[in-house]
């Protein structure tokens with residue numbers, strides 16, 4: 001089941017979607033989805049007020065969501081309004097399968113129906129030669145075959 005890894009990839013460009021319309025000055029803000037026009041109030045969790053006050057992330061990721069922050073203490077990315085975040089954020093799951101190397105490090109994600117996102121050259125090669133060439137219309141069977149190939153190649157897989 002999808003579980004956010006706090007890698008920070010998905011929220012890094014969501015500043016193009018969410019804009020703050022009004023800052024109420026008490027860590028709550030009225031925001032607007034620039035595509036749907038939907039407005040709502042979001043509140044920064046009390047435990048994240050200090051982190052929210054830091055804005056260094058926008059030097060590195062100028063398009064990040066206004067509520068997205070990086071915590072240098074634990075090396076993780078945070079949604080500072082997690083409990084009140086917009087519905088599209090609540091519904092979003094960035095992977096169906098997570099691929100790990102034999103040390104347990106994340107090396108790839110199977111996203112949407114059959115898309116691989118990876119920076120591992122060896123995994124990319126296996127995907128190109130053994131998985132992209134699978135001719136299987138049934139998604140369940142395709143998933144099983146894909147997992148089996150990934151396992152055989154020495155990777156672990158989580159769903």
Ligand code: SF4
Pocket residue numbers: 010011014018065066067068078079080081082085086089
């Ligand atoms: S509200 Fe939270 S989950 Fe949604 S884009 Fe912003 S930081 Fe990410």
